[in-house]
Amino acid sequence: MDKKIISTYIKYIFFLFIIFNTNINSFAEQLDKHSSLSGGKTTRNDITSNAFSKPAKNLPIKYRQIFSEGNRLFKVEWGTNPNQKFYGLGPTFIQSSCINCHIKDGRSLPPEINEKGIGGLSIFLNNYYIDEENYGKKIDTRAINNVQVEGKINVDYEIISGNFSDGTPYKLLKPKFIIEKSNFGKLRNRIHGRVATSIIGMGLIETIPEELIFQWSDPYDNDKDGISGRPNIIYDPIVKKKLVGRFGWKASKSSIKHQVVSALHEDIGITTNFFPKNRCPKLQFNCKKELVNKSIEANDYIVDTISFYTSVIAVPARRDINNELIKNGRNLFISIGCAKCHIPNVKTGKNPNLQFAFLNNQYIQPFTDLLLHDMGEELAEYSKEGIANGKEWRTAPLWGLGLIQRVNGKIRLLHDGRARSIKEAILWHGGEAKNSRDKFLLMKKNKRKLLLKFLKSL
Ligand code: HEC
Numbered sequence: 001m002d003k004k005i006i007s008t009y010i011k012y013i014f015f016l017f018i019i020f021n022t023n024i025n026s027f028a029e030q031l032d033k034h035s036s037l038s039g040g041k042t043t044r045n046d047i048t049s050n051a052f053s054k055p056a057k058n059l060p061i062k063y064r065q066i067f068s069e070g071n072r073l074f075k076v077e078w079g080t081n082p083n084q085k086f087y088g089l090g091p092t093f094i095q096s097s098c099i100n101c102h103i104k105d106g107r108s109l110p111p112e113i114n115e116k117g118i119g120g121l122s123i124f125l126n127n128y129y130i131d132e133e134n135y136g137k138k139i140d141t142r143a144i145n146n147v148q149v150e151g152k153i154n155v156d157y158e159i160i161s162g163n164f165s166d167g168t169p170y171k172l173l174k175p176k177f178i179i180e181k182s183n184f185g186k187l188r189n190r191i192h193g194r195v196a197t198s199i200i201g202m203g204l205i206e207t208i209p210e211e212l213i214f215q216w217s218d219p220y221d222n223d224k225d226g227i228s229g230r231p232n233i234i235y236d237p238i239v240k241k242k243l244v245g246r247f248g249w250k251a252s253k254s255s256i257k258h259q260v261v262s263a264l265h266e267d268i269g270i271t272t273n274f275f276p277k278n279r280c281p282k283l284q285f286n287c288k289k290e291l292v293n294k295s296i297e298a299n300d301y302i303v304d305t306i307s308f309y310t311s312v313i314a315v316p317a318r319r320d321i322n323n324e325l326i327k328n329g330r331n332l333f334i335s336i337g338c339a340k341c342h343i344p345n346v347k348t349g350k351n352p353n354l355q356f357a358f359l360n361n362q363y364i365q366p367f368t369d370l371l372l373h374d375m376g377e378e379l380a381e382y383s384k385e386g387i388a389n390g391k392e393w394r395t396a397p398l399w400g401l402g403l404i405q406r407v408n409g410k411i412r413l414l415h416d417g418r419a420r421s422i423k424e425a426i427l428w429h430g431g432e433a434k435n436s437r438d439k440f441l442l443m444k445k446n447k448r449k450l451l452l453k454f455l456k457s458l
């Protein structure tokens with residue numbers, strides 16, 4: 001063939017490719033094509049309560065050792081005894097190990113109605129307008145001996161009732177965060193709670209090409225579909241420049257390592273080379289006095305090993321994907337606009353870290369665009385994280401959704417765990433997702449069932 005024919009041929013194929021890709025049905029077709037392997041070749045067929053703790057199926061054997069070591073470090077209880085290997089906890093902190101929040105590498109749970117305290121929540125300050133110098137970003141409800149905790153918080157729930165269009169009633173719980181005590185002066189800001197997420201597929205999320213995230217974004221809603229996601233942009237202390245945020249409920253961390261060093265510092269009170277100073281605000285006198293470990297508490301080896309572990313956890317396979325009811329549910333998911341934000345099919349690119357070559361070029365189904373979306377006033381919490389405003393949240397990945405109950409024993413969804421079921425989580429969607437939510441409200445009961453059946457297969 002001569003060059004001209006070949007080039008026309010290529011253009012034709014490219015043209016077909018574009019048509020295929022802009023067709024909404026392509027979501028469905030691709031979901032079928034890549035079947036149940038939500039995490040590409042990392043996927044594991046595990047539906048036990050350990051479904052969120054397994055190494056990637058394609059983890060090279062040479063890395064098994066570092067995976068187990070990372071697993072151990074994820075579970076280490078940091079203490080205060082200088083004779084221990086892992087010491088330097090606090091002085092104020094939220095929990096003393098990663099696993100205490102990420103239960104079974106899954107989620108933490110908010111307190112039940114009438115339960116005192118904060119359960120597995122982390123309490124964030126809504127410091128969008130004013131910084132809270134005496135406290136920092138979160139309220140530490142625990143502290144080592146002789147040091148005062150920052151505060152005492154309780155959660156109350158308001159019950160909100162409503163009806164589907166067919167008359168079926170529902171009840172939602174809206175949490176209210178009550179400051180029982182603030183030990184270093186009155187808080188000028190309100191506060192909100194967040195649950196820990198599961199850590200499946202983190203490395204795959206990190207390997208999604210940045211260009212793709214920008215392609216999905218549509219900050220001025222040029223396509224006029226009512227959805228205008230934008231990426232968060234944040235300063236990454238590891239590479240010392242601004243990057244697209246990917247992790248956390250507001251996409252406020254750009255890399256897994258960034259998330260890990262922040263967790264060590266902010267949640268457990270452990271210093272690293274990236275955050276070498278203990279968090280002791282001026283007013284917290286005893287905090288400085290009681291510091292036991294004045295050197296770096298988690299060295300680079302610890303940080304890297306935990307980061308490795310956190311990057312390579314398998315995504316569990318989908319179940320029952322050939323069931324016709326589930327396929328119908330999938331079509332509803334697409335037709336009422338859920339897939340516009342919860343993007344099902346993504347191909348990973350190239351992870352900058354050569355160790356993670358096995359995460360490259362994977363066809364995955366994370367069900368997220370990693371973008372920030374205005375989710376309306378009901379979910380709004382004004383904390384300062386990158387460029388995210390109060391109403392904006394990152395589209396939560398939905399892979400593993402159907403196994404949360406099994407891993408956690410309960411299902412609590414959304415950033416503060418307010419939703420007690422998938423149905424409730426959808427009902428809280430507002431802002432850019434209001435259209436989809438309203439279509440859900442209009443659905444007949446049997447259709448709602450199909451949609452939920454599909455979501456439970458993830
Ligand atoms: C006090 C509870 C708590 C502890 C302890 C904790 N985390 Fe988290 N973790 C959270 C919360 C809450 C979030 C969501 C943060 C946000 O919204 O910014 C999170 C988010 C994450 C994420 C991002 C998940 C995602 O879907 O984007 C990773 C990864 C992670 N944590 C790893 C760790 C590691 C590793 C440790 C131990 C060094 C740790 N965490 C300790 C509560 C905790």
Ligand code: HEC
Pocket residue numbers: 227249333336337338339340341342373375379393394395396397398401412413414415416422425426429432433436437440455
């Ligand atoms: C405009 C974008 C957008 C659309 C459209 C959308 N969502 Fe979401 N979804 C989000 C965001 C953002 C969150 C996280 C909100 C929060 O935690 O406050 C979320 C959270 C969820 C959660 C809870 C996940 C978790 O980890 O707790 C479920 C379930 C969910 N969405 C399902 C759906 C379904 C089903 C639809 C269609 C009816 C839908 N979403 C439409 C953006 C969207």
